[in-house]
Amino acid sequence: MMKRSTLLRIGLPAALAFLLLIAPLWIGGSPYIMHLAITAFYYAILAASWSLLAGYAGQFSFAHMSFMAIGAYAAALYGTYIRITTVATETCREIPFFGRWLVILDPIGISQSSQTNCLDLARQTMPAGSMIIQPSIWWGLLFGVVAGGLFGLLIGALVLRLRSTYLALFTIGFSEILRAVISAEIDITQGQSGLEMAPLFPNGITLFGHSYSASDKIPPYYVMLALFLVIMLILSWVVSSRIGLFIRAIREDQEASAALGVHVVRYKVLVFTITAMMAAAAGVIQGHYIGIITPNILIILQMSLVIAMAVIGGLENIYAAAIGAVILLFGLELLRNSFTIGPVTIDMTTWRLVAFGLVLMITLRFFRNGLISPLIDRVMRRNVARETVALRNAATAAATPTATTAGEGGSDE
Amino acid sequence: MSKQGDMQQELALDVNHLFKNFGGLQVLSDVNFKIRGPELIGLIGPNGAGKTTLTNILDGALKPSGGTVYLNGKRIDTLPPYLVARAGLGRTFQVTRAFRRMTVMENLLVPAMALHATASRREFEEKAREVLDFLTMSHLTNEYGRALSGGQQKLLELGRLLMLDPRIVILDEPFAGVHPRLMEIIYEWIYRVNDEGKAIILISHDMETIFTLSKRLLVLNYGDLIADGDPDVVKDDPLVKAAYLGEDEPAPASPAGPESAKFALPTRQPGQDDSADDEEGRVNA
Numbered sequence: 001m002m003k004r005s006t007l008l009r010i011g012l013p014a015a016l017a018f019l020l021l022i023a024p025l026w027i028g029g030s031p032y033i034m035h036l037a038i039t040a041f042y043y044a045i046l047a048a049s050w051s052l053l054a055g056y057a058g059q060f061s062f063a064h065m066s067f068m069a070i071g072a073y074a075a076a077l078y079g080t081y082i083r084i085t086t087v088a089t090e091t092c093r094e095i096p097f098f099g100r101w102l103v104i105l106d107p108i109g110i111s112q113s114s115q116t117n118c119l120d121l122a123r124q125t126m127p128a129g130s131m132i133i134q135p136s137i138w139w140g141l142l143f144g145v146v147a148g149g150l151f152g153l154l155i156g157a158l159v160l161r162l163r164s165t166y167l168a169l170f171t172i173g174f175s176e177i178l179r180a181v182i183s184a185e186i187d188i189t190q191g192q193s194g195l196e197m198a199p200l201f202p203n204g205i206t207l208f209g210h211s212y213s214a215s216d217k218i219p220p221y222y223v224m225l226a227l228f229l230v231i232m233l234i235l236s237w238v239v240s241s242r243i244g245l246f247i248r249a250i251r252e253d254q255e256a257s258a259a260l261g262v263h264v265v266r267y268k269v270l271v272f273t274i275t276a277m278m279a280a281a282a283g284v285i286q287g288h289y290i291g292i293i294t295p296n297i298l299i300i301l302q303m304s305l306v307i308a309m310a311v312i313g314g315l316e317n318i319y320a321a322a323i324g325a326v327i328l329l330f331g332l333e334l335l336r337n338s339f340t341i342g343p344v345t346i347d348m349t350t351w352r353l354v355a356f357g358l359v360l361m362i363t364l365r366f367f368r369n370g371l372i373s374p375l376i377d378r379v380m381r382r383n384v385a386r387e388t389v390a391l392r393n394a395a396t397a398a399a400t401p402t403a404t405t406a407g408e409g410g411s412d413e
Numbered sequence: 414m415s416k417q418g419d420m421q422q423e424l425a426l427d428v429n430h431l432f433k434n435f436g437g438l439q440v441l442s443d444v445n446f447k448i449r450g451p452e453l454i455g456l457i458g459p460n461g462a463g464k465t466t467l468t469n470i471l472d473g474a475l476k477p478s479g480g481t482v483y484l485n486g487k488r489i490d491t492l493p494p495y496l497v498a499r500a501g502l503g504r505t506f507q508v509t510r511a512f513r514r515m516t517v518m519e520n521l522l523v524p525a526m527a528l529h530a531t532a533s534r535r536e537f538e539e540k541a542r543e544v545l546d547f548l549t550m551s552h553l554t555n556e557y558g559r560a561l562s563g564g565q566q567k568l569l570e571l572g573r574l575l576m577l578d579p580r581i582v583i584l585d586e587p588f589a590g591v592h593p594r595l596m597e598i599i600y601e602w603i604y605r606v607n608d609e610g611k612a613i614i615l616i617s618h619d620m621e622t623i624f625t626l627s628k629r630l631l632v633l634n635y636g637d638l639i640a641d642g643d644p645d646v647v648k649d650d651p652l653v654k655a656a657y658l659g660e661d662e663p664a665p666a667s668p669a670g671p672e673s674a675k676f677a678l679p680t681r682q683p684g685q686d687d688s689a690d691d692e693e694g695r696v697n698a
């Protein structure tokens with residue numbers, strides 16, 4: 001039995017990961033399906049990390065997409081405004097940086113075409129051979145993740161005393177404020193026009209002897225897949241560790257957990273921080289993949305989509321939430337196909353959201369643990385009921401002869 | 414078990430001039446008592462007497478409006494509940510608080526792992542199995558808390574305390590709504606924990622169990638500690654009679670010493686147990 005459960009716990013995810021690694025052999029030829037796969041991984045990261053926060057820790061936060069956006073915007077601002085030069089420009093804001101100069105460019109204004117960049121002026125005066133370097137987007141990833149984590153820490157600390165509805169309202173408020181700030185700071189963020197983000201591999205990349213251009217789907221597929229797998233590994237470690245045990249205890253009963261020695265504040269803030277960093281990482285990679293980031297990713301519908309994915313998969317299981325995200329994303333795409341019954345043509349591009357809403361309502365009403373989570377539970381806990389009965393029978397059988405020999409068998413009836 | 418050595422060191426709880434008010438309502442007023450060593454103490458009082466408030470202050474969930482609490486020389490009234498628990502004070506709740514969507518084993522692992530920062534799950538699983546054996550709940554190891562009966566959930570809470578291994582335990586109504594057979598286990602639990610050198614404060618409206626088990630009785634009445642002493646003496650105290658026990662009939666005293674009570678478990682009359690949630694009915698029955 002142990003072997004079987006180990007096989008299920010490790011073997012099944014490993015086999016799935018391997019399948020995803022070799023999947024481009026079949027789907028690599030279709031940019032459309034590759035795009036869906038990349039987007040599916042992105043949503044799977046968001047849904048799985050949100051399930052840790054909402055399902056395991058019981059913190060029903062609407063700020064998850066905000067952390068994603070904070071990560072993406074931090075990376076976009078970094079990519080837009082940070083340069084390294086080998087000599088001082090004298091015209092830009094700059095600080096010494098490991099023997100070079102870290103330059104912070106001026107706000108780009110409403111339209112990039114109208115910008116008067118201080119670096120353009122500096123170029124004319126800088127000595128020959130001096131370089132202006134656009135720093136690597138991978139440092140931007142780190143910057144975005146740290147920024148997401150800091151905001152996660154802040155929000156986690158601010159909502160410590162808030163529960164259920166109040167937590168939801170607070171986090172919706174935060175999300176809307178963030179959207180308003182990004183939209184309002186047009187000079188810096190270009191508002192609704194969005195900030196452009198460099199491709200993940202601006203100069204293309206060579207993988208396994210193949211050269212891929214900046215717009216090819218295979219490299220971003222592997223980057224997002226790698227991020228997805230790393231985050232799933234971290235999440236599965238977290239849920240099986242003491243952190244997972246404590247956050248579930250906190251979800252069940254905060255006061256009782258504290259009375260048993262659990263540092264409630266630490267674990268609540270920790271889970272906010274960890275999940276915010278994960279969302280931020282997904283946001284950075286998705287932003288670089290899509291090439292632009294706009295405040296529209298913060299509309300409530302986007303957050304609702306992530307919640308629906310986790311709820312339909314199963315809120316209290318990170319794997320179920322991730323699978324729910326993939327199924328929902330591909331399902332919504334499949335539902336785009338309109339069909340005709342006799343004289344009536346159903347335009348599914350509009351009706352698909354109705355179908356999606358119905359699935360969500362049916363899940364909430366009849367499958368509180370989602371559609372995938374009960375299946376996983378059925379496999380993982382299939383022996384529990386049998387073991388309980390067997391152990392109880394064994395205990396009864398062991399107790400009966402003792403009672404007879406003690407001669408007090410009937411006394412406690 | 415790791416604290417067994419320390420346990421030999423005399424346990425000392427000092428409650429000094431404790432006050433608590435909620436707005437204009439004085440819930441505790443100058444409450445003073447000391448506990449030395451593995452005492453078995455009953456805490457009684459009418460509803461609204463301040464028993465639960467006192468418990469919540471001792472456990473760190475509430476801060477007192479005035480006064481101090483020291484556990485073995487360490488001030489605990491300023492600490493948050495998790496540090497009070499780690500300092501060695503454990504409690505159960507009046508309404509059972511099992512973690513319903515966690516397995517019985519996980520319920521038991523929470524306090525053990527919270528107490529030992531670097532320990533792994535496996536180290537405590539063996540101890541948890543022993544605890545479940547003692548509670549006759551081994552067969553339920555992998556079941557969810559929500560699958561247990563109310564009585565079993567009470568036992569599970571007591572099991573969690575065994576895993577926490579505190580020096581002093583506050584049991585808030587451990588017998589309420591529990592089947593007599595499970596009550597036997599709770600009695601055994603109390604004697605076992607007491608024999609291990611831990612002090613127990615037992616809050617109950619069931620006078621029979623209070624007088625059977627306690628060797629010292631504290632009586633709270635609307636925030637005042639009106640009596641503290643030997644149960645046989647306290648029960649005749651006119652103040653206590655007037656406030657809680659009633660004037661007409663004496664409360665049932667323990668017919669024999671606590672030693673015999675270990676084996677002579679509640680010999681309740683059919684229909685008497687669980688029949689009356691009304692404390693007056695029980696006390697004067």
